[in-house]
Amino acid sequence: MLIRRLCTPSKALRQVWHCQQVAVKCPSLFRAERFAIHPGPGRTATATMSASTIQKDKPSKMQAKFCKQCGGTITFSIPEGDQEWRHVCTSCGFIDYYNPKMVVGCIVEHKGKLMLCKRAIDPCKGKWTLPAGFMELNESSMAGARRETAEEANANVEVVAPYAHLDIPTIAQTYIIFRARLAEPYTYSAGTESLAVQFFEPHEIPFDQLAFSSVAITLEHYLQDCKQGTFHIHHGVIDKRPASSPNDPTTFTLRDHVAIPTQMPAKL
Ligand SMILES: [Zn+2]
Numbered sequence: 001m002l003i004r005r006l007c008t009p010s011k012a013l014r015q016v017w018h019c020q021q022v023a024v025k026c027p028s029l030f031r032a033e034r035f036a037i038h039p040g041p042g043r044t045a046t047a048t049m050s051a052s053t054i055q056k057d058k059p060s061k062m063q064a065k066f067c068k069q070c071g072g073t074i075t076f077s078i079p080e081g082d083q084e085w086r087h088v089c090t091s092c093g094f095i096d097y098y099n100p101k102m103v104v105g106c107i108v109e110h111k112g113k114l115m116l117c118k119r120a121i122d123p124c125k126g127k128w129t130l131p132a133g134f135m136e137l138n139e140s141s142m143a144g145a146r147r148e149t150a151e152e153a154n155a156n157v158e159v160v161a162p163y164a165h166l167d168i169p170t171i172a173q174t175y176i177i178f179r180a181r182l183a184e185p186y187t188y189s190a191g192t193e194s195l196a197v198q199f200f201e202p203h204e205i206p207f208d209q210l211a212f213s214s215v216a217i218t219l220e221h222y223l224q225d226c227k228q229g230t231f232h233i234h235h236g237v238i239d240k241r242p243a244s245s246p247n248d249p250t251t252f253t254l255r256d257h258v259a260i261p262t263q264m265p266a267k268l
Pocket residue numbers: 067068069070071072089090091092093094
């Protein structure tokens with residue numbers, strides 16, 4: 001199994017789901033905590049939670065300091081019935097949930113070559129990557145992958161199949177990469193986030209100039225599939241060393257790799 005080591009950039013997480021009306025006092029991590037609750041339907045006015053049930057360390061880095069609802073001060077607390085530290089408003093009780101980001105993109109095939117984009121922006125400006133980016137609200141992963149390819153490479157593509165699903169827990173990101181073919185009008189050029197767009201023969205892929213661990217792993221498995229003659233659908237977890245450089249090939253490993261063979265012959 002080929003494994004290359006790069007890493008992927010971290011960005012602030014701003015996924016907001018919903019709020020519960022819970023205001024929390026947190027006198028000590030090591031004592032029982034008393035939760036003062038603004039009662040909602042079916043809720044009690046107060047509840048207690050033993051610190052002994054807390055399994056995870058309190059996060060050191062806050063994603064937000066102020067409440068999106070009222071502007072009050074945010075603090076870390078574990079709400080009643082939860083197992084995770086949350087960003088909770090000390091004024092109105094709003095719970096601001098932060099969850100992993102989804103990154104979607106394409107391996108674009110055309111005439112036996114693969115598309116790469118040279119990044120025009122940091123992180124990893126000047127490095128090569130697959131066209132990919134953060135999935136937007138109200139779109140599917142496949143639509144997001146096509147949109148990102150259109151934005152970064154001004155290219156229209158036809159998605160062929162899902163190819164890789166890679167989790168990167170260290171930076172709270174999940175990648176879904178699709179195989180795709182360049183489609184009519186078969187044109188491409190650098191989008192605003194790209195310095196250049198280029199199709200590479202498999203042996204030309206600049207592995208020492210790739211931007212992210214997810215891209216390196218995806219491409220290595222893709223080439224391996226081509227060598228074996230069968231495409232697989234790949235899943236795995238990238239363990240990335242915290243605070244490491246986004247393009248340092250020595251700072252990550254792939255684990256729990258699952259490769260499910262498909263009926264699709266792999267050939268570029
Ligand atoms: Zn608030």
